[in-house]
Amino acid sequence: xxxxxxxxxxxxxxxxxxxxxxxxxxxxxxxxxxxxxxxxxxxxxxxxxxxxxxxxxxxxxxxxxxxxxxxxxxxxxxxxxxxxxxxxxxxxxxxxxxxxxxxxxxxxxxxxxxxxxxxxxxxxxxxxxxxxxxxx
Numbered sequence: 139x140x141x142x143x144x145x146x147x148x149x150x151x152x153x154x155x156x157x158x159x160x161x162x163x164x165x166x167x168x169x170x171x172x173x174x175x176x177x178x179x180x181x182x183x184x185x186x187x188x189x190x191x192x193x194x195x196x197x198x199x200x201x202x203x204x205x206x207x208x209x210x211x212x213x214x215x216x217x218x219x220x221x222x223x224x225x226x227x228x229x230x231x232x233x234x235x236x237x238x239x240x241x242x243x244x245x246x247x248x249x250x251x252x253x254x255x256x257x258x259x260x261x262x263x264x265x266x267x268x269x270x271x272x273x274x
Contacts, residue, residue, distance in 0.1 A: 150251055154187060157248050161214050163194040164248075168218035168233055171200035180220040184250060188216075201233045209240045219250030225261030238269040246274050 158164070166184065170177035188195060196213050199205065208215065215237060221227055223234070237247060247269070256262040 151187065154248070154250070155191060158191065158193060158214070158216075161193055161246070163196040164188065164214050164216045165197050165199065165208050166195050166216050166218065167199045167201075167204060167208070167237065168221075168230060169198055169200045170218070170220075171202060177218070177220045180250075181218060184216070184218060201229055204233070204236065206240060208237075209242070209245075212245065214246035214248065215241065217247065217249045217252075219252050222253045222255055223249070224255045224265065225257035226255065231261070231265070235264070235268045238272060243272065244274055247272060 166188075169181050185195070197205065197208070199208070217234065217237070221230055223231070225231060234249075241247065256265070
């Protein structure tokens with residue numbers, strides 16, 4: 139099991155490093171504002187990754203605290219991992235849609251590792267038409 143964990147850690151680190159190549163700071167959003175300790179542990183891992191790679195967190199937001207000024211400038215947005223993408227937690231899907239609506243098309247948005255399980259055809263269609271259609 140330890141080998142598998144180390145493999146997954148290295149794979150995640152490599153993939154996020156590649157996606158964040160040249161990035162000096164990010165807005166970290168969708169941080170947990172609920173008592174799920176697993177999501178809090180994931181957030182700590184995200185902060186640790188960013189610190190190891192000398193990427194500054196320009197601001198951090200939960201779903202309920204997103205500042206519309208996030209649309210200003212060109213700082214990339216990193217969306218917290220964990221949870222689910224696909225309709226199981228609608229408030230988080232709405233949050234990702236809000237990011238899509240607020241941010242210019244060329245703004246880099248990175249979704250940290252996340253379970254993807256669309257609960258129905260409409261959830262999949264909405265995702266693909268919104269944030270899933272972004273070019274960056």
